[in-house]
Amino acid sequence: MSTVYIISAPSGSGKSTLVNELRKWVPNLDFSISYTTRRPRGSEQNGREYFFVPIQDFEEMIARGEFLEYANVFGNYYGTAKRFLEQALQSGRDLLLDIDVQGAAQIKRKIKDAVSVFILPPDKKTLEWRLRNRSLDTEEVIHRRLLTAAKEIENYQSYDYILINDRLEQSIDELKAVVLSERLRRSGAKLSNGDKRILATAERCLLPNIRERLQPILASFALSATPS
Numbered sequence: 001m002s003t004v005y006i007i008s009a010p011s012g013s014g015k016s017t018l019v020n021e022l023r024k025w026v027p028n029l030d031f032s033i034s035y036t037t038r039r040p041r042g043s044e045q046n047g048r049e050y051f052f053v054p055i056q057d058f059e060e061m062i063a064r065g066e067f068l069e070y071a072n073v074f075g076n077y078y079g080t081a082k083r084f085l086e087q088a089l090q091s092g093r094d095l096l097l098d099i100d101v102q103g104a105a106q107i108k109r110k111i112k113d114a115v116s117v118f119i120l121p122p123d124k125k126t127l128e129w130r131l132r133n134r135s136l137d138t139e140e141v142i143h144r145r146l147l148t149a150a151k152e153i154e155n156y157q158s159y160d161y162i163l164i165n166d167r168l169e170q171s172i173d174e175l176k177a178v179v180l181s182e183r184l185r186r187s188g189a190k191l192s193n194g195d196k197r198i199l200a201t202a203e204r205c206l207l208p209n210i211r212e213r214l215q216p217i218l219a220s221f222a223l224s225a226t227p228s
């Protein structure tokens with residue numbers, strides 16, 4: 001049985017960095033390459049980071065029912081093609097979706113046992129610094145991304161796991177642990193001590209277990225923690 005993993009994060013939190021690392025370490029995990037109407041950035045290549053298509057092509061794909069989910073993010077369309085899920089199901093591989101909060105909600109409605117992870121920066125200042133330091137966006141775009149970040153973070157409660165991307169090595173370990181622990185749980189196999197450590201690492205990131213650490217992060221975005 002394939003498992004679908006959803007990863008969302010405010011732009012600049014380190015999601016691409018973490019997903020790239022995860023893909024290096026964890027086998028049998030397909031990555032869904034989304035379609036988008038935005039233009040390529042930096043060294044992005046068509047068919048590698050995204051399939052870059054004109055709006056008309058995207059709208060024709062919507063009309064033909066080719067998307068599992070799609071959304072408008074920052075004024076551009078982004079969508080996951082159904083064929084990525086079909087291929088993963090056929091080959092028994094897991095599928096990783098890097099999508100926004102709107103897309104994540106659509107997938108959760110359609111695929112009940114999908115596992116969702118929300119990545120947070122340690123605080124707003126660090127997010128701003130990472131966006132600037134990445135040197136990919138104009139000041140205007142950075143400003144817009146920071147405003148949007150707070151709105152996206154408001155949805156953190158809809159996710160199964162929360163990963164605070166402070167120290168990179170630790171975050172990579174945690175993300176790997178989330179995927180591996182779900183596989184272990186679903187396999188029903190007898191657990192070794194190593195397996196138990198993986199489970200414990202993942203469990204620390206489960207939403208109910210991380211709530212206390214979220215307070216200062218939410219406060220830095222002028223958000224308050226609401227009770228579960």
Ligand code: ADP
Pocket residue numbers: 009010011012013014015016017018130131133134165166167168169171
């Ligand atoms: P996203 O995909 O969420 O937009 P990126 O992966 O592009 O974010 O990361 C934004 C910037 O932050 C990049 O320059 C990346 O190298 C850096 N970065 C990512 N994770 C960390 C971390 N834990 N500590 C410091 N810098 C990080």
Ligand code: 5GP
Pocket residue numbers: 007008009010011034035038069070071073078079080098099100101102103104
């Ligand atoms: P970026 O333009 O920075 O690559 O991505 C902007 C946002 O679009 C990110 O939050 C990313 O997760 C989201 N995104 C990328 N692909 C998809 C997709 O197929 N569907 C949805 N709903 N969001 C996506």
